[in-house]
Amino acid sequence: MPSIVAADQLSKTFQVKVRDPGLQGALRALFRPRYRDVHAVRDVTFRIDPGEIVAFLGPNGAGKTTTLKMLAGLLYPTSGRVEAAGFNPWTGGPPFKRRIALVLGNRQQLVWDLPPEETFLLNRAIYDIAGGDYRERLAELVTLLELGDVLQKPVRQLSLGERMKCELVASLLHRPPLLFLDEPTLGLDVTAQDAIRRFLTEYRDRHGATVLLTSHYMQDVTALASRVLMINRGRLLYDGALEALVARIARTKRIELVLGARGGGGGDGNRVTAEALAAFGAVKSFRFPNAVLEVRREDAPATSARLLAAFPVADLSIEDPPIEEVIRIAFARGVEEEE
């Protein structure tokens, strides 16, 4: 299957004016401006197959959004090549733009003062959507996003979640096979985030669309993406499944215990203590009856068995460390060192 997105040695360097502090610095910058190169994206190479949902992961300023914008044809790459939906985004023109959707979580295309339906009608004209197709697709999107009664309300009266849903409708009416979503759940409450996630999965399943997204919410990534591209300081650190990343980064597992009272005695001497637990692994937290131990990944099963034998355990589970922590470690230490 040919890939729908291919980036080859993609780089983007911005020139940023540097200014020394103070009046003197301002004057010097005025007459003799100095520039510094900021390498937002460096030699990034990847391929994405049709129907994949891929998430860009990275801290602020890592280069995720810059990469996304180069793929969508908004930013001109300093070097390297991009092919998206069968086009070079820069020379593809309208035929390329009809095959993509770009949704920006912090920018909206909905006309602020009018009901969202007016923006939909505008896009219907801009994308030359036939009347029948328009009605059918609008009905489908409205149902999937549960947007029943908001279409006639002015956009300024909609909640943030309703606005984002309407943004998605406006961006998908022309049924593009390739979606670029930049922080689609930014600022939304948990319910709205969840609704957007469910919608995106459903939409992909129905229409086979490919989705590339950036997000700061790990739930977006864990719930949606079958694959992550980890970017930091413009470089691609990791490309693959999230579970594989966790297995690679996280050398530890967490054993979560719920302790029961020791049968028979009942005196304080029989109580489990933090010191006693420490013999089995690093105690991350302990407040009777709950305890969390961190142990080496490979030791987790054996340690669990020993814990069960040593203490009255009501419940025991073995978990990966929280995904946020794994990602934090990955960015702090890099991916490769952990191997």
Add this chain to the structure above:
Amino acid sequence: MIRRYAALIRNAWLVDLQYRASIVLWLLWGVTEPAIALGIWWAIAGEGQIAGYARADFARYFFAVMLINQLTIAWDSWYLDRWIRDGDLNYRLARPLHPAHEAVAENIAYKARTASVILVVWLLVAAAWPAVRLPLDPGRWALTLVAVLLAAAMRFFISFTTGLLAFWTTRATAVMELHAGVSLFLAGRIAPLALLPPAVAGVAGALWFRSMLAFPVDLLTGAVHGADAIVRGLAAQIFWLGTWVVAYRIAWTRGIRKYGAVGG
């Protein structure tokens, strides 16, 4: 493309209807400037003439300025500057429609709305006040229409191109302010060019300023005499329109490569 324009203009009008008060304010602004200029020249002219302009001539001149300025004015540099600096250009670039089309549609919507009101006001005033009546000369009106279209197109490209400077500087609107200030004198907004010192009027004619406003106004009021002068005036308009289209193309192709796509 017609369907797209119809949709864009429809949306612009729908937005306008949400802001009726601001329409009135803009209209007042458009009327006030020529009204003040007329008042001043009215007082100065007294019962005599200045450079061939008597009171009635000033009245006709400034009514024409009022109408034609509204028909040719372009606000695009302000929009462009905001689109570029706030990142609102992003989704416009992702659509299969060049952002300039949206700007042109906005212009048509705006001009149709304000100019029609001014035309009605003019007709009402003319019914009571013979001085501002214009002869019903189809040839002159047709030529004026051509000159107005050329001027509107040129002012659009000037404004759009100046707005594109926001790709390079955060002070693009300051450039447009400066241009608007200069055009107050050189385009004939506060006085007919015939009243300016010859050197200044010469600059206005050598650059694009006369073509922006003064020429179509003079054409409408009958101050351009002879086929020769008309042809030269139209040729100057076409030349400057072409020049600004070239400037726009250069600014667009270079700016878009430099674009930082700010704001998400």
